[in-house]
Amino acid sequence: MKKIILTTFILLVLMSVVVTGAMAQQQGGTLVFGRGGDSVGLDPIQVTDGESFKVTQQIYDTLVDYTPGTTEVEPALATDWEVSDDGLTWTFHLREGVQFHDGTPFNAEAVKFNFDRWRLEDNPYHIGGEFTYYSYMFQGFPGIIQEVNVVDDYTIEFVLSEKQAPFLNNLAMVPFGIASPTAVKKYGEDYFKHPVGTGAYVLDEWRQGDRVILKANENYWRERAYLDEIVFRSIPDNSARFMELQSGTIDMMDGVSPEDVESVNSNDQLQLSLRPSMNVGYFAMNFNFEPFDNVKVRKAFNYAIDKQAIIDAFYAGLAEPAKNPMPPSIWGYNDDIEAYDYNPEKAKELLTEAGYEDGFEFDLWYLPVPRPYIPQGKFIAQAIQSYLSDIGVTANLVTYDWSTYLDKTEHQEAPTYMLGWTGDNGDPDNFLYVLLDKTNSNNAYVSEELHDILVEAQKTMDHEKRVELYNQAQEIIHEDAPWVPLVHSTPPIALKSNVKNYIPNPTGTEKLHRVWLEN
Known part of the structure; x- marks a missing residue:
């Protein structure tokens, strides 16, 4: 009897703790989030920067979402889904009773409107931006999404031209937040200043x-x-x-x-x-500018920069040196690749072999705002400038305001530049294809062999085969050296x-x- 009473008492105490914990979640108040720069725009499909996504993620919902703290997919505006045996038809069942902020209903027609706006260049509302992320993730316009069909008010069907292994993970990405068709039509090119979603x-x-x-x-x-x-x-x-x-x-x-x-x-x-670390900070060299079309110069720069010293000085130890364009936290990471170690003498030898024994002068663009992967752009650029000076190369530091910087680098106007990437969906495709495929590269890097491998990896549903392909891709990138991968940070x-x-x-x-x- 005493044992039963004691057990009951313990259960009551535990229940009390649970209830007290739940009650502690207090409604109300204002949270002020200090950040390094302003948003470029508030239409998530038109932007690529994290400062915009911090805000748009609060305003919009996607069809599927990531479980907090992970890249595991869970239901959101879609409650469940199924895919055909051939992997080409995806059917999503939508949540009923949801309204956009302007009071209009969320339904299958709204989903179709958004995807048609994004994927069809002749759509009257495919305006106000370049819809970069859609092109990145779905291979151009219309890309692999060939049809978007309304089955009924709360069922939407996507028909793909080819299988895409990360399709579901892609749909959870912030850029694919579902906007109010009424608001998009009302504001046109100014919609980025008047966002209307279904979010919190x-x-x-x-x-x-x-x-x-x-x-x-x-x-x-x-x-x-x-x-x-x-x-x-x-x-x-x-x-x-x-x-x-x-x-x-x-x-x-x-x-x-x-x-x-x-x-x-x-x-x-x-x-x-x-x-959790899922990023890369890098220094890119534009193949359209001499002498960065010379692989020996690019490799020389890889040997010239002391990444560990940069981490010690500017990251409080909360980073590790990068040797690949994707972080080791992503599956498919090729750890067998041998890093370019810090070796100024080797760098000088390569410059001499390339015909630049007397060095050269160039512009090095650095980030004007702190980013998770490059928290102090100017200071890190000055460190890189100093390391390159040691091998006889003169780097002139250049920067612009954040939106201009992004626009100019995207249009390949920078001879060299610092940038970085935080993964969107936990898939290697989101680093290797998005950043270095010939269709997406900001530094005019074109490798047909790499392109073929990356496209094959997207179509392959076999996980082990995808790992093998991404290992091959990283070997090609390492040999071509389009970047100096700097760090993977833990922000x-x-x-x-x-x-x-x-x-x-x-x-x-x-x-x-x-x-x-x-x-």
């Missing part, structure tokens, strides 16, 4: 260059967001942003400077969260201690509707 937050105001203010969606199809309001403030300088966090004028920030990590850990009013995020239930996602952005503030 609604745009209240965008003061460009300063802040984006979001309000909770009172009619959200999930449980209402805990926070009443989220403010994304643009504070380009890392140190200034950290000072604001310490003073309490912002509640969280990314782009934490290495020298501030210990200060966060030693401050009981703050907490440090580490984003730190600093938060006030009263910010609860923040779960960083390896994709670089996450929904914040389950974050709450403790009073």
Whole structure:
């Protein structure tokens, strides 16, 4: 009898703890997120930058989503789905009773409108941007999505021209948030300033260059967001942003400077969260500019830069040197590849063999805003400049505002540039095809052999075969040396201690509707 009473008592205590924990999730309040730059636009299909995705992920939902903290796919606007035996027809069953922020209904016609807008270049609403991510992930326009058919009000069918192994993972990516057809038609080319989705937050105001203010969606199809309001403030300088966090004028920030990590850990009013590493920071050389069309010059640069020293100086140890264009956290990573070690003498030998024993001068473009993979663009560029000076090469540092920088590098205007990539879906395709296939490369890198391998890997449903193909692809890239892969970082995020239930996602952005503030 005593044993039964004791067991009952323990169960009651445990139930009390669970209930108390649930009640602790408090509604209300404003979260101020300090970030390094403004959004380029708020139509997710038109942009490629993380600063835009931080905001659009709160405004829009996708057909499927990633489980918090992972790249595992779970239902979202679609409740379930099936694929035909030949892998070419995907059928999605949609959630009923969902409304866009403007009160119009979400249904299969809305999904078809969005995909037709993205994939068809002659669609009247294929305007306002280059729809880069659609082209990246689905092989151009219309790409592999040949038909989008409305089966009934809440069933949509996609017919592919060829199998695509990462198709479902691709649909969960932030760029493919479903927009209100009514709003797209109303605003046209200005839609990027007037976003309307089905997400947990609604745009209240965008003061460009300063802040984006979001309000909770009172009619959200999930449980209402805990926070009443989220403010994304643009504070380009890392140190200034950290000072604001310490003073309490912002509640969280990314782009934490290495020298501030210990200060966060030693401050009981703050907490440090580490984003799972799924990125690469790199220095790219444009094949359209001499002498970067010479593989010996590109390899010389790979030998000239001390990656570990850069990590020690600018990453507080929260990074590892990169030897491949995709991180070791992604399946299919080729660890057998031998890294270009730091060897200035070898670099000089290669320059001499290439006919540049007296060196040369060029422009090195560096990031104007902190990014998770390159937190201090100018300082890291200065370090690279110094290493190249040691082998007799003069690098002139150049930068532009963030949106201009992205536009110019995308259009291959930079002779060399620093950039990076945070994986969107946990698949090697999202690094190798998106960044280095001949159809996507920003630095005019063209390899027919690589292209054939990457396209075959997309069509192959056999996992082991895909691993083999991606291993081959990394060998080709290593030999051609279109980049100097610099680092794979583990980005730190600093938060006030009263910010609860923040779960960083390896994709670089996450929904914040389950974050709450403790009073």
